[in-house]
Amino acid sequence: MKKDNIIQIKSYDFAVKIVNLYQYLSRERKEFVLSKQLLRSGTSIGANIEEAIGGQSRKDFYSKLTISYKEARETHYWLRLLRDTDYLSQKESDLLLDDIEEILKIIGSIQKTIRNS
Template structure:
């Protein structure tokens, strides 16, 4: 992992947090369905960013980045749902929501830059 790739670093750290939350939800709350959804999409953000970085073309890079953005949106949904159904403590959920919002803004900014560079 490169030390200067902010989205790569943040998405990996977020995936680690998601795995910890999944363990908490399944072990402490005995919640298996919603937590599995969160695990899948929350770790997929970084996995697709890694694929984007290794993409074969700028089109491939953009496509994988778009998938990461969509997975981050889905992750946001599951966190809110788990918070509103009292599976996640509010402070933990809010912290996760801030992190996923940062990822959405970073990924969205990269997408915008790529769109603008191809339209120039």
């Protein structure tokens, strides 16, 4: 992993947090449905960024990046839902929501740069 690829680093670190949250929700809170959805979308962000980096063309890169953005939007939804159904506290969700909003801004900025070049 390149040291200066901020979205690669942030999406990986976020995925680790999501895996840990999934383990907590399933073990401690006995929540299996929403947490599984969160696990899928939250780890897919970084996986698609990795695929984008290895893309065969600019179009392929942009396509995978777009999938990452959609997965990040979905993750944002599941985090809010878990908070609003009291599976996560406001404090727990705020930290993760801040992270995902930052990831969304970075991906959106990359997409904009690609579209405008």
